[in-house]
Amino acid sequence: MPAAVAYIPDFLRHSRVKSEAFFDLVHEPIRQGCGFDVGQSAGGQVPSGLLPGFNLQEFVEIAAAAIPDARENIWAATYHHMPELALDYLFGSLPENPLVLASELTPWLKRACIQRGIDFLDMRCSPLGFGRDLLIALDTSSQSIRERILEYAVSADDLRLEAAFLGANLRAHRNRLNEARRxxxxxxxxxxxxxxxxxxxxxxxxxxxxxxxVEFADRLRALCKERQLLCLVDHSDIYSAQRCETERRELSAMMGYEVKACHQHTYQILSAHDDTEIVGIAAPALYEAPWFGKTAHWLGRPLTPLADEYPAAAEGYLQVGFDSILAPAFWHAILTPDAPSPRPSRLPGFGRHYGRELLEEWGDHERILNWERLLPWQSFERSGGIVLRRRITELERAQGSQGTSQPRGKNDGAREGASMTSRIQRLKNTRIGQTAYIVGNAPSLRLLDIDRLMEQESFWCNRAFELEADGYAFRPKYYLMRDAVSLQAWTERVLAVKADIKFFGKEAYRFLDEHHPEALAEQDIMALEVNQNQGFCMCDDEENFSYDPSLMVHSGYTVVLDAIQVAYYMGFARVLVGGVDLDYSQPYFYGARHSRKQDEMDMLTQCMRESFIVARRHFERNGRQLLKITPSPGLSLDYFDCPEMLRK
Incomplete structure (x- = not known):
């Protein structure tokens, strides 16, 4: 049993916030469980576990003086090898028969403890972050302490269950998003x-x-011979995003081709049944991959080598639950088992993610909880989000009404660097009194004269380019695609469409801006803010019809209604709709069916019907016409006989 416990952090590290937070958390449990008052970290205002003569600044100066060329980054220069003079000074300040307690033990301190016959106990966050809460990785040079820790160690079967439950959760979440085409x-x-x-x-x-x-170029090229290399992007903050982008460019230069970004988070990748493998230098995901059945390729060496299957784990870090290190009984059991048992032995009922909250150590687990999840979204909406959105919309409308409109030429907005709002505003009333045709992709499209429609002021959408398979030259005046997921699936074909103006949803536009900026420079592409939030869809309120798409377009659950609002803004007096049947039990004209379940589509179709009624009433209220030119029973518009546009 040690006579004292001395806490030694990584003194030369520029930030010791996390390691000292660890020590702060276990300070009181150790005192209650073992009777040791280990003090605080050296260099602070509270006495430390080192002898009174120790001076942290003097230790740093001794280390720096021995390596004068490394003053710019003395931490990295000494991380593996600390000068002997500095070691002698530090170990001369330890009490007799101590146990060195470390958080994120450095290689130099581990080696020095072993050489001097002083036991150490290192604690750090486990690189396995997929559990319900943090796991703590522990390593020690004391065989007796190690054997006692084994009694608390998380088993391999426990870890497999944690990985299995998280994987099932994320696969179900992915399936829901797939069905919604989100x-x-x-x-x-x-x-x-x-x-x-x-x-x-x-x-x-x-x-x-x-x-x-770049130091592992040959190895990486060998691994990529039969696989597409992607670079995982970290969007947790702007610095991480910039770092990942820099590394992606380095990879591209090294490989001789563009390495694309992977925008999924770590656990989406690991939980997916897709045939993918992970590679990195020493990233935590490499430790986690095997628990999800994924192959991991290490370019470097693990910083925290984990013990093999328990209980036969002879070396490597053992893992315990976060609640264990907060329990006085745990420290009593591993350090002073012969002393009287502490009271209380532990506090009951720590909640899920308690360790993550205390240490702000979330990693990609934060995305599991928040990304595209219902609870945080509804919490925002119900705590004032809906009111806030309405107020912002009112302010935008008020501001937009003060703007002026003027004709625009193709790409003028992009060349002049004008805002997207002003670019769309230049379309206002540019087609006063004219007729527009808005064409969907239902089977009734086959009734129309496609070539004749292409010559008109016509709006086309989504996979209308499939008409090319029938020999048509698909060159519309206006083309719309709202959905970013669809754009990703058909990027090349969408960008190949020769349209005077293209309208994309904001997310689709952002995708192009990030991955195909040249398309935005070469083509006249505008971004529409389509509001599909609760209370803002066309079927939610009779007044939900946009008179200014430069600010917002109300969703009618179909891109056709986006086009109708744009056409109204452009001044068209008559808008004729064709190829819109609102019957999703039938395939599109090109043979494919909608990816949603039929009962979901039936519900959405009813919303579409109600939205068309709202749009029709706004047209009629202002002396304009919104009619259909195909006999589509499900579409709630009056039929307009237009024989010149019918297929002969």
Whole structure:
């Protein structure tokens, strides 16, 4: 049993917030469980567990003086090898028969403890972050302490259950998004590179430099021979995003082709049944991949080598639940088992994510809880979000009404650097008194004269380009695609469409801006803000019809109604709708069917019918006409006989 416990953090690290937070949490449980008052970290205002003569600044100066060329980054230069003079000074300040308690134990401190016969106990967050709460990884040079920790260690079967439950959750979430066509992805036959912070200690090589992916070029090229290489993007903050983009460019230069970004988060990738593999230098995802049945390729070495199957784990970090290190009984059992048992032994009932909340250590688990999840969204909406949205819309309308409109030429807005709002505003009343044709992709489209319609002021949408398979030259005046997922699926064909103006939803526009900026420079593409939030859909309120699409378009659950609102804004006096049957039990004209379940489509179709009625009433209220030119029984518009547009 140790006579004292001395806490030694990584003194030269620029930030010790996380490691000292660890120590702060276990300070009181250790005192109650073992009777040791270990003090606080050296260099603070509270006495530390080191002898009174220890001076942190003097220790740093001794280390820096021994390596004068490394003053710019003394931490990395000494991470593996601390100068002997500094070691002698530090270990001369330890009490007799101590146990060195460390958080994120450095290689130099581990080696020095072993050489001097002093036991250590290191604690850190486990790289396995997929559990209900944090796991804590523990390693020690004391065999007796290790054997006692084993009694509390999380078993491999426990970890498999945690991974299985999380995987099932994320696969169900993915399926729901797929059915709603909100977010789809395909990672089959890919190799996903997972980057790390440029100053991650796991990247520090023995000579003190930080490893870079270019040092593993040959290995990476060999792994990519039969797989598409992707670079995982971290959007947690702007610095992480910039770092990932820099590394993606380095990968592209190294591989000789553009390495595309992977926008899924870690656990989406690991839980997917797609045929994908993970590669990285020493990223946490490499530890986690095998628990989800994924192959991981290590370019470097693990910073926190985990023990093999328990209980036969002879070496490596053992893992315990976060609640264990908060329990006085745990510290009593592993450090002073012969002393009287503490009271209380532990506090009852720590909630899920308690450790993550205390240490702000969320990683990609935050995205599991918040990304496209119903509860956080509804919490925002019900706590004032709906009112806030309405108020913002009112302010935007008020501001927009003060603007002026003027004719515009193709790409004028892009060349002049004008805002998207002003570009759309230039369309206002440019077609006063004219007739527009808005064409859907239902079977009744086959009744129309496609070539004749192409010559008119006509709006086409989504996969209307499939007409090319029938020999038509698809060159519409106006083309619309709202859905970013559909755009990702058909990017090349959509960009190949020769239209005077294209209208995309905001998310689809952002996708192009990020992945195909040249298309925005070469084509006249406008972004529409389509509001599909509760209370703003056309079927929610009779007044939900946009008179200014530069601010917002009310969703009618079909892009055809987006086009109708744009056509109204442009001044068309008569808008004729064709190829819109609102009968999704039938395939589109090109043979494919909608991906949603039929009962869901029946519900949405009713919303569409009600939305068409709202649009028709706004047209009629202002002396305009909204009619249909195909005999579509499900479409609640009056029929207009237009023989010149029918197929002969």
């Amino acid at each position: 977010h789809t992805f395909d990672l089959n036959n890919t190799l996903v590179y997972v980057s790390q912070s440029l100053r991650d200690e796991a990247l520090i090589a023995a000579d003190g430099h930080f490893l870079r992916v």
